[in-house]
Amino acid sequence: MAEITSTQPKLNVPPVENITSSQHSADLFSASNDNIPTVDYSLLFSDNPVQRFLALENLRQACQEYGFFYLVNHTIPDEVLDSTLKGFSDFFDPKTIDERRVFGKSGPSDKIRWDLNSSAGENREYLKVIAHPQFHAPSNPSGIRKILEEYHKEMRNIVAGLGRSVSTTLGFEEDYIEKEFNLKSGFDVMAMNLYPPNSRSKGEVGIPEHTDPGFVVTLVQDVDGGLQILSHQGKWINVYIPHHAILIQLGDHLEVLTNGKYKSHIHRVIVNKNKVPRISVVTLHGPQLAKFISPGVEFVDEEHPQSYHGMTYKESLEANGGDEIDVQSSLDKIRFL
Numbered sequence: 417m418a419e420i421t422s423t424q425p426k427l428n429v430p431p432v433e434n435i436t437s438s439q440h441s442a443d444l445f446s447a448s449n450d451n452i453p454t455v456d457y458s459l460l461f462s463d464n465p466v467q468r469f470l471a472l473e474n475l476r477q478a479c480q481e482y483g484f485f486y487l488v489n490h491t492i493p494d495e496v497l498d499s500t501l502k503g504f505s506d507f508f509d510p511k512t513i514d515e516r517r518v519f520g521k522s523g524p525s526d527k528i529r530w531d532l533n534s535s536a537g538e539n540r541e542y543l544k545v546i547a548h549p550q551f552h553a554p555s556n557p558s559g560i561r562k563i564l565e566e567y568h569k570e571m572r573n574i575v576a577g578l579g580r581s582v583s584t585t586l587g588f589e590e591d592y593i594e595k596e597f598n599l600k601s602g603f604d605v606m607a608m609n610l611y612p613p614n615s616r617s618k619g620e621v622g623i624p625e626h627t628d629p630g631f632v633v634t635l636v637q638d639v640d641g642g643l644q645i646l647s648h649q650g651k652w653i654n655v656y657i658p659h660h661a662i663l664i665q666l667g668d669h670l671e672v673l674t675n676g677k678y679k680s681h682i683h684r685v686i687v688n689k690n691k692v693p694r695i696s697v698v699t700l701h702g703p704q705l706a707k708f709i710s711p712g713v714e715f716v717d718e719e720h721p722q723s724y725h726g727m728t729y730k731e732s733l734e735a736n737g738g739d740e741i742d743v744q745s746s747l748d749k750i751r752f753l
């Protein structure tokens with residue numbers, strides 16, 4: 417396997433060395449390089465009221481008009497991001513694949529789950545762990561558990577901050593999201609994904625089209641390559657995450673709570689141009705499992721009739737027959753037809 421290390425250059429433009437010259441099937445999965453908004457985390461908490469107001473307005477627009485954005489100037493040290501990605505590059509060593517099979521599906525209450533899909537519909541190896549309210553992680557290779565726990569702790573701080581800022585952009589007190597979702601007791605699942613290079617995949621799809629449940633999804637990656645998001649306007653957009661930035665995607669349950677004002681977005685991973693493997697670390701930050709989530713009364717009026725059923729987060733995760741750790745979207749069951 418071509419080695420990916422955290423020192424590999426990250427590009428904010430299409431990674432030329434990661435794209436083959438063949439343009440086959442380019443049309444089926446082609447996407448535009450349209451702009452994705454950038455939100456400056458530090459300015460959301462600026463002491464300067466004008467700066468803070470402008471940053472919050474930028475966040476509001478990103479949430480309402482896009483539903484996804486790059487988060488820069490956040491509080492996670494670069495070394496924590498780098499060691500997490502390097503840790504999973506080691507974890508996914510092809511020579512140790514048999515050791516990973518112990519985490520294969522054993523039952524609906526798995527706290528750690530590994531799988532390998534190599535088919536026309538999906539090409540990815542992944543490890544999922546339930547990271548909150550209790551933290552679970554493999555203990556090999558040595559150090560991986562500590563690295564992951566540190567990463568998750570740092571990311572939860574950011575998500576708590578986003579909860580406060582998003583509440584403000586919606587016109588509420590800062591603790592609105594925390595109260596509605598009980599994020600302090602929230603159900604977080606991390607998915608570490610390894611996508612093969614095109615030469616070793618069975619098709620072009622890394623992960624098929626889907627949305628993700630929860631408040632927000634945070635994503636970091638080692639190299640650009642293949643993540644595409646469908647915009648409100650029905651246009652596929654390529655994601656090129658700036659070095660050490662975090663991609664934030666709004667989750668289904670923010671859409672439910674806001675009665676469709678802040679929507680989650682369909683996304684997919686296409687591996688047809690990847691010359692090297694790619695790793696992403698994706699965390700679905702969810703409400704507390706027992707929390708009943710329905711559209712807030714403030715978002716429902718004659719012009720905006722209630723468009724979603726209420727259900728507990730746990731019920732919504734199980735509505736499509738999946739296990740909790742699958743964290744499958746069930747928006748199709750929650751949204752009124």
Ligand SMILES: O=C(O)CCC(=O)C(=O)O
Binds near residue numbers: 607
């Ligand atoms: O790996 C990616 O870029 C996206 C993965 C994803 O959408 C997911 O794990 O839910």
Ligand SMILES: [Fe+2]
Binds near residue numbers: 626627628683
């Ligand atoms: Fe996803």
